Amino acid sequence: MTLELPDEAATARLAVSLLDALPAELAGWTILLSGDLGAGKSTFARALIRALGHSGAVPSPTYTLVEPYELPRVCVYHLDLYRVTGEEELRYLGWNELDSGFRLVEWPDRAPSLAQSADIAIEFAYSGEGRRAGLEGLSERGAEAIGRLRRTEKANQENQ
Numbered sequence: 001m002t003l004e005l006p007d008e009a010a011t012a013r014l015a016v017s018l019l020d021a022l023p024a025e026l027a028g029w030t031i032l033l034s035g036d037l038g039a040g041k042s043t044f045a046r047a048l049i050r051a052l053g054h055s056g057a058v059p060s061p062t063y064t065l066v067e068p069y070e071l072p073r074v075c076v077y078h079l080d081l082y083r084v085t086g087e088e089e090l091r092y093l094g095w096n097e098l099d100s101g102f103r104l105v106e107w108p109d110r111a112p113s114l115a116q117s118a119d120i121a122i123e124f125a126y127s128g129e130g131r132r133a134g135l136e137g138l139s140e141r142g143a144e145a146i147g148r149l150r151r152t153e154k155a156n157q158e159n160q
């Protein structure tokens with residue numbers, strides 16, 4: 001599914017819509033956020049983390065690699081693998097310990113094996129002054145969620 005995101009607010013709205021399309025239990029889910037520098041990955045992650053109840057800052061995990069958020073519904077792990085150069089670095093990151101959380105991963109291409117256990121891939125791209133997002137379900141439950149998102153987006157467009 002491809003969606004046009006004319007401004008930053010549209011990217012944030014997509015995060016909220018995706019959250020609505022996910023099941024109540026978010027533990028163990030992985031969402032991959034890819035796209036060029038400045039394509040809107042962190043904007044999306046920040047909106048999703050805030051929609052889950054976080055009210056403070058959402059710093060970029062570029063240097064820390066992972067920023068954890070203990071939120072009422074789930075523990076969120078926001079990862080940015082831009083500086084990761086090899087899969088083995090993920091071991092130091094304690095990827096397996098993050099299993100119980102809800103993972104949002106920027107620059108997942110740095111560790112291709114991640115995609116094997118991921119649920120949803122979102123690819124952001126520049127589109128004129130705005131951005132465009134391509135969404136794909138990678139797991140069965142991820143594909144179901146994208147199906148729900150597609151139906152609500154379609155209904156929203158028809159109501160406009």
Ligand SMILES: Nc1ncnc2c1ncn2[C@@H]1O[C@H](COP(=O)(O)OP(=O)(O)OP(=O)(O)O)[C@@H](O)[C@H]1O
Pocket residue numbers: 005006007008009010011035036037038039040041042043044106129130131132
């Ligand atoms: N749909 C949109 N339309 C226009 N501008 C947007 C949109 N989404 C985000 N932006 C803007 O793009 C800029 C970069 O966004 P962001 O930091 O989220 O990108 P990123 O993909 O995380 O980049 P990086 O790879 O450097 O981490 C921000 O100034 C943000 O406001």
Ligand SMILES: [Mg+2]
Pocket residue numbers: 041042043060080106
């Ligand atoms: Mg970013």
